[in-house]
Amino acid sequence: MPRDTLTREQIVRAAVTLLDDEGIEGLSMRRLGARLGSAATAVYWHVRNKDDLVVLASDAVWAEIELPDAGRVGWRAAVTAMAEDAYAMIMRHPWLVPAMSTHVIYGPGKARHDDHALSVYEAAGFAGADAEHAATLVFTFVLGMALGTSAEVAWRTRLRREEDGGEEKVRAVMERVTEIATGFPHLRARTEAWQAAEPDTAAGGELAFGLQAILDGLEARLARLR
Incomplete structure (x- = not known):
């Protein structure tokens, strides 16, 4: 998936799923990019780093309550x-x-x-x-x-x-x-x-x-x- 078709919301949703499956230790930009059908570098256009992604994913799940x-x-x-x-x-x-x-x-x-x-x-x-x-x-x-x-x-x-x-x-x-x-x-x-x-x-x-x-x-x- 090219970077211009990715959105932060898509990335965060995919990160939540990956975290559910693999935990924090299993989260990486490379694995996330693979799930999105994109290069890891494309993810960096929307989030700064893994820590930023963890914070975004953690905040997102609170909306489920x-x-x-x-x-x-x-x-x-x-x-x-x-x-x-x-x-x-x-x-x-x-x-x-x-x-x-x-x-x-x-x-x-x-x-x-x-x-x-x-x-x-x-x-x-x-x-x-x-x-x-x-x-x-x-x-x-x-x-x-x-x-x-x-x-x-x-x-x-x-x-x-x-x-x-x-x-x-x-x-x-x-x-x-x-x-x-x-x-x-x-x-x-x-x-x-x-x-x-x-x-x-x-x-x-x-x-x-x-x-x-x-x-x-x-x-x-x-x-x-x-």
């Missing part, structure tokens, strides 16, 4: 929906967590999300810095929940690129983790329950429990403020 109307559904339902959507978005793009640890991610997509989040907490009754603190608290919880899962996905992606039996390494590590946990009674009980549950169900239950506990605390704080 729906922004519910707190006036229509209530502030707790709006916060819950945005948090669940943010968690699902990070799970679709597990490279976002490591990207956020090495790059300043901010642009129209992230700003759109943050602005709406503040409006929801303000609608609930939080004012000034309190609205920002509430938004940060919920997002930090969601990010923490996503961190473990996305790190495991990134680890598995890296192993899959190896030629010396990546899947066997994954099984060996998981067996060792289980073996260690069984030596401790409380961990053993939780490990057995975790193995019996569907992974998505277990993660969804933990997310719902944490969100409900945080929102209960925020609602109690609002009651005291009033």
Whole structure:
């Protein structure tokens, strides 16, 4: 694809797909150019370097989060929906967590999300810095929940690129983790329950429990403020 037919939007969309498949380590201008049917040099006409591309792709995925109307559904339902959507978005793009640890991610997509989040907490009754603190608290919880899962996905992606039996390494590590946990009674009980549950169900239950506990605390704080 010649450089004059490429657009930044096309490049960013292709970068997101490549990052989903290969992770940050697998992103390069050469690989991206190959996916676009273009030379790597053509990509540089639209983005400065790989770091610039990571920032653009990271900001773009924030636009996937729906922004519910707190006036229509209530502030707790709006916060819950945005948090669940943010968690699902990070799970679709597990490279976002490591990207956020090495790059300043901010642009129209992230700003759109943050602005709406503040409006929801303000609608609930939080004012000034309190609205920002509430938004940060919920997002930090969601990010923490996503961190473990996305790190495991990134680890598995890296192993899959190896030629010396990546899947066997994954099984060996998981067996060792289980073996260690069984030596401790409380961990053993939780490990057995975790193995019996569907992974998505277990993660969804933990997310719902944490969100409900945080929102209960925020609602109690609002009651005291009033």
